[in-house]
Amino acid sequence: MNASEPAQIHVLFCEAFNAGDVDALVALYEANAVLIVKGQPVTGLPAIRTAYQNILARRSRMALSTRSVVMFDESLAVLHGDWTVEGPAGEGGTARHGLSTEVVRRQADGSWKFVIDNPFTPR
Numbered sequence: 001m002n003a004s005e006p007a008q009i010h011v012l013f014c015e016a017f018n019a020g021d022v023d024a025l026v027a028l029y030e031a032n033a034v035l036i037v038k039g040q041p042v043t044g045l046p047a048i049r050t051a052y053q054n055i056l057a058r059r060s061r062m063a064l065s066t067r068s069v070v071m072f073d074e075s076l077a078v079l080h081g082d083w084t085v086e087g088p089a090g091e092g093g094t095a096r097h098g099l100s101t102e103v104v105r106r107q108a109d110g111s112w113k114f115v116i117d118n119p120f121t122p123r
Helices: 008-019 022-026 045-056
Strands: 029-037 040-043 061-072 076-086 096-106 112-118
Touching: 008 022, 008 061, 008 076, 008 112, 022 045, 029 045, 040 045
Parallel strands: 029 112
Antiparallel strands: 029 040, 061 076, 076 096, 096 112
């Protein structure tokens, strides 16, 4: 499924994350997109796939809500999202919270994909 408007990419991301669907997550990114992982940029779909395989191995659950969308020229947008990630029940892990900042771009088919994804925006 494709995001038909910028904020919908958060919904699709959360669904794919909670389903543990690496393919669906990677499909939300442009070919040369950048994902920030542990403070370091990960560039390109193969590296993003590997990052999500490692992240999803933890079997965490996510809640994500869009805080703001700033559009530019109907083809580029900046999103901010509030997120919470909790580990699997029974593992005693604490929830992590954060603010994400993403740049998304409208594709030729009208869908939106991540260009830059920083899940740990400084507050």
